Amino acid sequence: MADVTPIEDAPRRRTPSADPEPLWREVLGERLRELRADRAETLVDTARRAGISPQYLSEIERGIKEPSSEMISAVAGALDTSLAEIASDIGRDLTRRAAAPARVGFALAA
Numbered sequence: 001m002a003d004v005t006p007i008e009d010a011p012r013r014r015t016p017s018a019d020p021e022p023l024w025r026e027v028l029g030e031r032l033r034e035l036r037a038d039r040a041e042t043l044v045d046t047a048r049r050a051g052i053s054p055q056y057l058s059e060i061e062r063g064i065k066e067p068s069s070e071m072i073s074a075v076a077g078a079l080d081t082s083l084a085e086i087a088s089d090i091g092r093d094l095t096r097r098a099a100a101p102a103r104v105g106f107a108l109a110a
Contacts, residue, residue, distance in 0.1 A: 022097060026063035027090045028072065033061040035079045035086075049078035 036046050043054040043061075050057065051074055059065040060075065067075075073083040 022094070023063065024090065024094070025060075025066045027093050028067075028086070029061040029063040031086060031089050031093070032057075032075055032079070035081065036061075039079065046075065046078050050074040 036043070039046075043057050047054040047057040050071075052071065056065065056071075057075065060067050060071070069083060072086065076083050076086050
């Protein structure tokens with residue numbers, strides 16, 4: 001019978017108890033919602049200028065949809081920013097979140 005060499009698991013970058021890394025689409029949605037809120041605009045106003053439906057913009061903001069770069073660029077333009085600026089903001093946010101220590105929270109019921 002042939003010798004069997006066990007294969008070791010790949011080293012983990014994060015511990016199982018650590019918060020899961022956020023998805024890019026989730027951070028994108030958060031950033032777009034912040035930009036829209038800073039302008040005190042409704043979904044309808046921003047979506048109309050971007051050329052998309054308010055429902056689709058809502059799904060992007062909630063991190064449900066993974067929009068194309070063309071869609072992100074259209075929404076960015078409607079918010080008077082650029083795809084490059086949004087991508088840079090998201091990169092900084094993801095870097096900051098990765099560097100932050102894991103938080104443990106407790107809630108007390110009144």
